[in-house]
Amino acid sequence: MIQIESVTKRYPDGTTAVDGLSLEIPDGSITVLVGPSGCGKTTTLRMINRMVEQTSGRILLDGADIREQPVSTLRRSMGYVIQNAGLFPHRTIVDNIATVPRMLGWDRRRARERARELMERVGLDGALARRYPYQLSGGQQQRVGVARALAADPPVLLMDEPFSAVDPIVRKSLQAELLRIQEELGKTIVFVTHDIDEAIRIGDMVAVLRTGGKLAQFAPPDELLSSPADAFVEDFLGTDRGIRRLSFFGSDGLELTTQPVLPAGADAAQAARAAASGAPYVLLTDAEGRPRGWAEAKGGPAGGEPELLPTGRPFVAGRESLRDALDCAVLSPTGWAVAVDDQGKVVGVVSQEAIGAAIRSAHAARQDGDGAGGADRADATRAGAVT
Numbered sequence: 001m002i003q004i005e006s007v008t009k010r011y012p013d014g015t016t017a018v019d020g021l022s023l024e025i026p027d028g029s030i031t032v033l034v035g036p037s038g039c040g041k042t043t044t045l046r047m048i049n050r051m052v053e054q055t056s057g058r059i060l061l062d063g064a065d066i067r068e069q070p071v072s073t074l075r076r077s078m079g080y081v082i083q084n085a086g087l088f089p090h091r092t093i094v095d096n097i098a099t100v101p102r103m104l105g106w107d108r109r110r111a112r113e114r115a116r117e118l119m120e121r122v123g124l125d126g127a128l129a130r131r132y133p134y135q136l137s138g139g140q141q142q143r144v145g146v147a148r149a150l151a152a153d154p155p156v157l158l159m160d161e162p163f164s165a166v167d168p169i170v171r172k173s174l175q176a177e178l179l180r181i182q183e184e185l186g187k188t189i190v191f192v193t194h195d196i197d198e199a200i201r202i203g204d205m206v207a208v209l210r211t212g213g214k215l216a217q218f219a220p221p222d223e224l225l226s227s228p229a230d231a232f233v234e235d236f237l238g239t240d241r242g243i244r245r246l247s248f249f250g251s252d253g254l255e256l257t258t259q260p261v262l263p264a265g266a267d268a269a270q271a272a273r274a275a276a277s278g279a280p281y282v283l284l285t286d287a288e289g290r291p292r293g294w295a296e297a298k299g300g301p302a303g304g305e306p307e308l309l310p311t312g313r314p315f316v317a318g319r320e321s322l323r324d325a326l327d328c329a330v331l332s333p334t335g336w337a338v339a340v341d342d343q344g345k346v347v348g349v350v351s352q353e354a355i356g357a358a359i360r361s362a363h364a365a366r367q368d369g370d371g372a373g374g375a376d377r378a379d380a381t382r383a384g385a386v387t
């Protein structure tokens with residue numbers, strides 16, 4: 001665990017970058033430092049690996065003051081990733097990644113083997129190994145930066161706005177990749193960003209700092225969204241808090257119905273039953289059970305090929321969140337969301353009203369403190385559902 005105890009940093013020109021900050025950064029999880037420009041995020045991160053020395057207070061790593069060990073030993077236990085990756089331009093990708101193992105005295109072959117293994121882990125094609133950084137896209141370079149930080153297998157990873165310089169789509173995939181890697185490796189990650197959505201998506205814990213380097217709130221993202229500590233945090237979180245919080249509720253509690261679902265090759269009696277289910281539309285599926293389209297229930301899908309409305313994007317039942325289910329229902333031309341399994345087969349449909357009821361009971365359960373919050377979030381995150 002990293003404990004930051006009443007830490008203040010005052011630069012020689014008198015700027016107070018961090019003011020009496022106390023934080024307990026848990027092991028094996030992602031803690032995000034977020035806040036407006038100049039609020040002291042980078043300074044805090046750099047105090048953890050002693051690139052910046054604090055003016056007062058203490059930082060403990062596993063109970064020991066970080067000033068009690070040589071800086072080189074401390075930094076060896078902490079991978080460091082920065083914006084634009086900071087790669088060595090005249091070294092190949094494989095040698096960039098192998099930098100720290102080489103410094104630690106590994107022979108070239110072993111270090112390169114490790115580098116290739118890490119390339120695979122961060123989703124980089126091995127064919128890029130002999131290229132130079134300028135021959136890679138921004139997103140690929142960031143992956144190399146992450147691989148390089150992981151090369152000596154440090155327990156701690158410090159990441160300073162690592163994904164800020166890439167476009168939103170690449171950024172999302174890098175975030176998903178980081179969550180996947182973290183799932184496997186369970187590092188203690190301290191991640192700096194000024195983007196609250198990124199903080200909510202990847203953080204297990206989020207520290208919101210305000211200008212002047214003071215802590216405004218330290219909480220899991222779900223709690224941040226539901227109970228911002230004050231107007232500053234609320235403002236910083238932005239609009240749609242309620243909708244965004246639905247990402248932390250699993251869709252497994254939704255009551256799906258198969259009554260209005262009509263499989264391929266169904267007979268007239270089945271078609272009549274589906275049409276009489278009370279739903280205004282019937283969902284037709286193909287021979288593999290995948291959604292084909294909605295047919296109006298009135299008049300029935302029985303006589304010949306009816307005109308079909310598109311089903312839109314279905315959600316994966318149980319794996320995706322209530323936010324995904326609601327989004328599918330809102331975008332569906334019928335107001336009903338289609339739920340599928342991992343193979344894309346229809347497992348049922350659900351109306352906006354039923355989703356609304358599920359949201360109300362999920363909120364009520366969370367308020368009763370049923371303790372399911374963490375699990376829901378973790379599951380949703382694993383599924384890449386937190387958006």
Ligand SMILES: Nc1ncnc2c1ncn2[C@@H]1O[C@H](COP(=O)(O)OP(=O)(O)OP(=O)(O)O)[C@@H](O)[C@H]1O
Nearest residue numbers: 011013015017036037038039040041042043044194
């Ligand atoms: N070497 C320095 N000397 C004097 N002031 C500094 C120094 N480094 C940073 N500062 C100041 O300290 C404050 C905090 O800076 P820091 O870089 O930690 O903020 P940040 O939250 O990471 O900002 P950003 O999101 O813009 O990167 C700012 O007011 C900055 O101008």
